Amino acid sequence: MGRFLLKRLGLAAITLFLLSVLVFFGAQVLPGNVARRILGPFADQAAVDALNEELGTDQPLLTQYWDWISGLLTGDLGESLALGVPVGELIGDALVNSFKLAALAFVLVVPLAILGGVVAALRRDRLTDRVITIGGLSLAVLPEFVTGIVLILVFGLWLEILPVSANAPPGSGFFTQIKYLLLPAFVLVILLFGYIARITRAGTIEALDADYTRTAVLKGLPRRTVIQRHVLRNSLLPTIAVVATQTGYLIGGLVVVETLFNYPGMGRLIVTASRQKDLPLLEAGVLVVGIVFLVAMLLADLMYSLLNPRIRYSRAE
Amino acid sequence: MTVIEEPGAPILIPTRDEAKIARRERLRLLFRSPTFVIGLVILGFWVVCAIFGTQIAPQNPQADDILNKLAPPSGDHLFGTDRLGRDVLSRVIVGAREILIMAPLATLLGTILGTAIGLATGYYRGFADEASMRLVDALLSVPVIITALLAIVALGPTRITIILVIALVFGMIITKTVRAAVLSERELDYVQAARLRNERGPYIMVAEILPNVTGPIIVEFTVRLGYAIFTIATLAFLGFGADPSIPDWGTDISEHYPFISAGVWWAVLFASLAIASLIVAINLIADAIAQTFER
Numbered sequence: 001m002g003r004f005l006l007k008r009l010g011l012a013a014i015t016l017f018l019l020s021v022l023v024f025f026g027a028q029v030l031p032g033n034v035a036r037r038i039l040g041p042f043a044d045q046a047a048v049d050a051l052n053e054e055l056g057t058d059q060p061l062l063t064q065y066w067d068w069i070s071g072l073l074t075g076d077l078g079e080s081l082a083l084g085v086p087v088g089e090l091i092g093d094a095l096v097n098s099f100k101l102a103a104l105a106f107v108l109v110v111p112l113a114i115l116g117g118v119v120a121a122l123r124r125d126r127l128t129d130r131v132i133t134i135g136g137l138s139l140a141v142l143p144e145f146v147t148g149i150v151l152i153l154v155f156g157l158w159l160e161i162l163p164v165s166a167n168a169p170p171g172s173g174f175f176t177q178i179k180y181l182l183l184p185a186f187v188l189v190i191l192l193f194g195y196i197a198r199i200t201r202a203g204t205i206e207a208l209d210a211d212y213t214r215t216a217v218l219k220g221l222p223r224r225t226v227i228q229r230h231v232l233r234n235s236l237l238p239t240i241a242v243v244a245t246q247t248g249y250l251i252g253g254l255v256v257v258e259t260l261f262n263y264p265g266m267g268r269l270i271v272t273a274s275r276q277k278d279l280p281l282l283e284a285g286v287l288v289v290g291i292v293f294l295v296a297m298l299l300a301d302l303m304y305s306l307l308n309p310r311i312r313y314s315r316a317e
Numbered sequence: 318m319t320v321i322e323e324p325g326a327p328i329l330i331p332t333r334d335e336a337k338i339a340r341r342e343r344l345r346l347l348f349r350s351p352t353f354v355i356g357l358v359i360l361g362f363w364v365v366c367a368i369f370g371t372q373i374a375p376q377n378p379q380a381d382d383i384l385n386k387l388a389p390p391s392g393d394h395l396f397g398t399d400r401l402g403r404d405v406l407s408r409v410i411v412g413a414r415e416i417l418i419m420a421p422l423a424t425l426l427g428t429i430l431g432t433a434i435g436l437a438t439g440y441y442r443g444f445a446d447e448a449s450m451r452l453v454d455a456l457l458s459v460p461v462i463i464t465a466l467l468a469i470v471a472l473g474p475t476r477i478t479i480i481l482v483i484a485l486v487f488g489m490i491i492t493k494t495v496r497a498a499v500l501s502e503r504e505l506d507y508v509q510a511a512r513l514r515n516e517r518g519p520y521i522m523v524a525e526i527l528p529n530v531t532g533p534i535i536v537e538f539t540v541r542l543g544y545a546i547f548t549i550a551t552l553a554f555l556g557f558g559a560d561p562s563i564p565d566w567g568t569d570i571s572e573h574y575p576f577i578s579a580g581v582w583w584a585v586l587f588a589s590l591a592i593a594s595l596i597v598a599i600n601l602i603a604d605a606i607a608q609t610f611e612r
Contacts, residue, residue, distance in 0.1 A: 011454075018455035027471050134352075137604075138597050143547050145554045146589040149574060153582050164578055252460030256551055260574065271555055274466040286467055290458045 008301045012294045019290045020072075023283050024065050038081070038277045055081075055279070068283070077284040082276040087284045090269060095288070098254055098265035101166075104181050105188035105250070110243055113193045114236060117200025121235075122227075124205060133201065136194030144256040148187045152260075155183060166261035184261045191253045192246050199242045203235035210234070237307040244300035248293055336528075343609045350608070356601030363595050366410045367417040374407035378564045387581050397583035399573060409587050412564040413595070419480055419559070420545040426484035427545075428538045431491025436522045438492070439499030446496075453489045461486045461548055462555075469557050476559040483548055487541045494537050498530040532610040539603035543596050550592050566592050 035051035036043070052058045056067060071078060077087035113136075120132040139147065156164035168180040207213060208231055216226045255267035262268070266289065273282040347353045366373060375395075382402030390397045396405035438446040456464065461483070468482040502508060503526065511521045552558065553567025561568055566588040573584035 011451075014451055015455045015458055018452055019458055022452075022455055023467065027467055134604075138600060141543055141547065141596055141600050142593050143551050143554070143596070145551065145570065145574075146593050149570065149577070149585050149589050152577055153586060157577065157580065157582065248458075248460055252462050255460070255462050255466075256554065259555060270463060270466060274470050275556060277470055279470070282467065282470060286459055286463055289460070289463055290455075293458045 004305055005298075005302060008298060012298055016290060016294055020069060020287055021065075023286050023290075024068060025061075027279055027283055038279070072284070072287065078280040080273075080278055080281045082273075082278040082281070087281050090281065091266070091284060091288055094264060094266045094269040095292075097263065098258070098267065100177075101181055101184055101257070101263065101265060102188070102250055102254065104178065104185040105192070106243070108185055109189040109192045109196065110240075112189065113196035114200050114239060116193065117197040117239070118204050118232065118235075120197065120201045121204035121208060129201075132197060133194075136197045138194075139190045140192070140194030142190075144187050144191060144253045145260050147190045148184070148257060148260045151183055151186055164261075166258075166263035184257045184263060187257050187260075188250060188253050191249060195246060195249075196239065196243060200235065200239045203239055204231060207231040207235040238304070240303065240307075242300070244296050244303065247296035251289055251293065346609050347605055350605040352601040353605035356598040356605065359594050359598035360602065363413045363417060363591075363598075366413040368414075370411035370414055374404075374410045376404040376407045378403060378407040378411045380404070387576065387584070390583055396587045399569065399584045400576065405569075405583055405587055408564040408569055409566070409591050412566045412569065412588065412591065415559070415563055415565045416546055416549055416567070416595075419476060419549055420542060423480040423483040423549070424487060424538060424542045424545045426480065427487035427541060428491055428534065430484060430488035431537075432495050432527075432534055434488070435492040435495025436499055436527065439496035440503055440518060440522050440526065449492075450496075453492060456486065456489050461544075462551055465548065465552055466555070466557065469552070474557045474559060479549060479552060479557075479559055483545055487545065491534070491537050491541065494533055495530060498533045499526055502526050502529055536603065536607045536610060539599060539606055543599040543603060546592070546596055546599065 035048045035055065035057060039048055039051060049058075056064055059067070068078075075088060077091065079085065080087050080090060083090070116132050116136065120129040123129045152164055155162045162183050163180050164183070166180055166184045168177045172180075212234075213226060213230050216230045217223075221229075251267070254265060255271060257263070258265045258268035259271050266285065270282065270285045270289070272278075273285055371378075380403060382398065384402065385394075385398050386400055386402040388394060388398045388402070394404050394406065396409065399405055399408065434449065438449055464486055465479065465482045468478055472478040499522075508521060508525060511525050516525070550567035553565055554571045556571055558565055558568040558571070569588045570585050573581065576584060
């Protein structure tokens with residue numbers, strides 16, 4: 001198992017390095033002069049030169065990449081062009097906010113989707129199953145701003161149950177903050193429900209069809225006991241590992257949800273940086289998103305190998 | 318001299334005909350699937366709007382009428398008017414065009430790219446395969462929407478940038494699917510036989526393997542088409558539409574969602590429902606196609 005995880009860690013490190021190269025060269029090397037692109041065609045040449053010097057974009061490319069990546073490794077992410085504040089601070093605050101929203105979404109979606117998946121599996125090929133699987137997947141493929149707008153209209157504007165903004169008044173308590181985060185979290189719940197429910201359904205069906213379940217039924221155990229002890233125990237553990245692989249969709253969702261609800265997280269930070277052509281902030285932001293994704297995938301691998309005896313006890317590949 | 322025909326000779330059905338029969342059978346199954354038919358009807362409706370939109374639309378979607386701005390739905394304007402007094406119904410109808418041109422183009426390019434790379438890496442394996450898979454993983458470790466934002470900042474928010482970045486990212490995803498399919502095909506006897514006949518690599522890939530992996534490629538194309546619409550609409554919503562002067566669902570929503578808290582729901586709801594119906598329709602079609610290939 002140690003070897004399996006070490007290999008995964010190595011691959012993640014290589015992937016991260018390649019991502020940093022792609023991000024850096026993608027943003028800075030592509031046609032033309034960085035400062036000219038930021039300032040526009042009508043800026044005067046002196047201003048363009050000054051900005052290039054400030055950004056270090058007058059240096060050779062490899063020097064630039066080295067400065068950037070060594071800065072990143074020592075925790076110095078540079079300064080935001082638009083705001084004049086260290087990028088590290090901006091990203092730190094935004095990450096905490098995004099994490100709050102994502103955590104609430106996961107707390108809501110995991111039990112709901114597992115319940116949905118198990119119910120669908122137990123009612124396989126009947127109406128309930130169709131409604132849960134087709135409905136769940138149809139909702140999951142909708143853009144987040146579409147589901148977000150419908151939720152805002154229904155719960156915020158017509159029923160007036162939930163606040164339309166995601167930002168609780170400053171100094172409000174834990175539960176008030178959660179109340180303000182509910183609508184944006186629901187959008188993410190809709191995004192993630194279909195896939196997690198589908199995986200749970202597949203795992204449960206596999207366990208239902210397994211020989212050990214048949215044995216349990218044939219030796220006369222009550223249905224309830226069979227499902228609790230034999231089916232769910234075997235089907236739910238892999239599902240929990242699968243949840244971590246949804247982080248990619250979640251981050252993509254955060255970009256839109258945070259913009260729609262004007263919530264100061266990582267997603268909105270990246271959108272704002274793009275609008276203002278704030279390259280240092282944007283590049284660091286994209287790389288941080290990549291790191292979060294790769295860490296989540298490693299966690300998924302770790303959980304999967306801890307839960308799966310075939311990997312847990314294997315010594316070498 | 319007379320040529321004697323032999324009517325009793327055993328008739329060998331060429332494989333080409335068998336393939337044709339299988340295809341016809343698959344089509345018949347598709348049209349019997351209710352999800353496919355529903356999806357096709359909705360998609361057909363939007364395609365008609367995209368082509369004949371300006372003739373169907375009750376009013377000019379670009380005509381401002383500032384005195385009548387943000388008017389709720391009424392007899393004159395069934396879906397109300399937007400912040401410049403333009404007719405929302407007409408904009409929803411004509412707005413289908415932009416996305417129904419860009420999304421299929423991007424998806425088609427991505428499918429060609431992904432098929433080519435997937436065939437080559439899966440067939441030849443080796444170091445180039447390993448290296449390109451690492452690059453693919455790196456590119457896919459960031460959500461497509463963020464990659465697209467980076468590309469737009471670097472290259473400018475033009476149609477070409479948006480189409481190319483989506484084609485590139487989706488091409489990488491399709492590469493993985495095609496490569497996986499090729500990996501299992503290349504071990505089969507017909508590929509070995511072609512190799513023993515001394516066929517060249519490109520011929521084996523295109524003439525032997527490709528016809529046997531079209532199923533996953535077609536399924537992947539339809540699924541990606543849905544996501545291309547998703548991504549292009551989302552970019553427009555974030556304010557990175559290709560051309561703000563053209564009626565477009567995402568751009569219209571982007572311009573009007575700040576008015577929601579003032580009670581102006583019509584300027585965003587109808588365009589949202591239009592996007593939702595189009596994406597769900599394509600996913601219903603994709604689902605039905607995937608099922609016919611699974612049989």
